[in-house]
Amino acid sequence: MDVLVIGGSRYFGKRVIALLRESGHRVTVLNRGSSGVPDGTGHLVADRDDEAALESVLAGRSFDVVLDQVCYTPRQAEIARRVFTGRVRRYVMTSTVEVYAYEDSAGPVPESALDLASVAVDTGAAWDDPEFRDAHYGEGKRQAEAVFAAGAAFAWASVRVAHVLGDDDFTGRLDHYVRRVRDGEPIAVPAVNRPATYVYVEEIAAFLAWAVEADFTGPVNAHSHGPLHTADLCAEIERQVGGRTVFREVEVGEVSPFSFARSYGMDNARATELGYSFSHSSEWLARAVSDAVGAAR
Structure with missing residues (x-):
């Protein structure tokens, strides 16, 4: 074609x-x-x-x-x-x-x-x-x-x-978490923090x-199967680089990227019905974090 x-x-x-x-x-x-x-x-x-x-x-x-x-x-x-x-x-x-x-x-x-x-x-x-x-x-x-x-x-x-998520991420969103977890700096999240796909x-x-x-x-x-919460991302970062996750809940104001006060979960059933098989986020999350860890060094 x-x-x-x-x-x-x-x-x-x-x-x-x-x-x-x-x-x-x-x-x-x-x-x-x-x-x-x-x-x-x-x-x-x-x-x-x-x-x-x-x-x-x-x-x-x-x-x-x-x-x-x-x-x-x-x-x-x-x-x-x-x-x-x-x-x-x-x-x-x-x-x-x-x-x-x-x-x-x-x-x-x-x-x-x-x-x-x-x-x-x-x-x-x-x-x-x-x-x-x-x-x-x-x-x-x-x-x-x-x-x-x-x-x-x-x-x-x-x-x-x-x-x-993954290598060459020009947005720097996951890098934000890597640096804060590594250094023990607070991560602003909404009081009710929803998962996302x-x-x-x-x-x-x-x-x-x-x-x-x-x-x-x-x-x-x-999207991949298996929605992720901010805590899931931070737990994998802790596993790879150490450090400590410190969440700071805020009622108003700016929160960290990948922290959501509302659901950001999509349904990928149509893609599955069309014949595409997505992986589960657990299969690649460690690689994605490793990419961000390497970029943050």
Whole structure:
């Protein structure tokens, strides 16, 4: 297949590209040119926010599948929906667990918990402002999904990715815990601290590569079995580096990353029904922590 990957040439994106190439697919990466692409991979340079530039660079080109790693706003989704009409058979958007920001279910949340038809799309918001976009990350993804779901002329799917742990984590979230546990510094958590679903970096790369080759449509939750609590992460860190976990419960104010006052548990039954077998978090948690420990030294 001819596969176009938009953005995402770092972290798990580079792993997806490698897996697709190993499977024999012809892979082209489209980005702004600020970062290179792996050897043997095609390269198109354009700003995805510039519709005319996209039309120009894609002139005469078509693809079997697009994997969009960097669609963050409804405005970007609308541009993509127009530009790729007639140029692609299937479009896979990398989304996020954050689309469930308004859910607080006692049990794992299925894809149907979010009715995309009811999502209000506001393309006039300040989506070009990086601070606004970052502050409305989950909402931007919700609205982007809603744009595609409302009437794309190609088959469309979204992969709602859980919190990712593992090597090359540029967010520094697990590193935050490693340093604080090692040094015995307090970790701010909500008074009622809920578990969340996670996925290892290698596993989400494998799932996205699988999704490119699959033919399902609509949203699918992607995460390992076995939700994790903040205490689970800290217990593994203690096992590897020693130190002492000191939790400081706060009623209001900022808490540590991976500490949640509401449930962030997704239900991955649909992915299982589609034929994908996720691992259990207990199979890779030690590796993920080891990655973070090495980075914190």
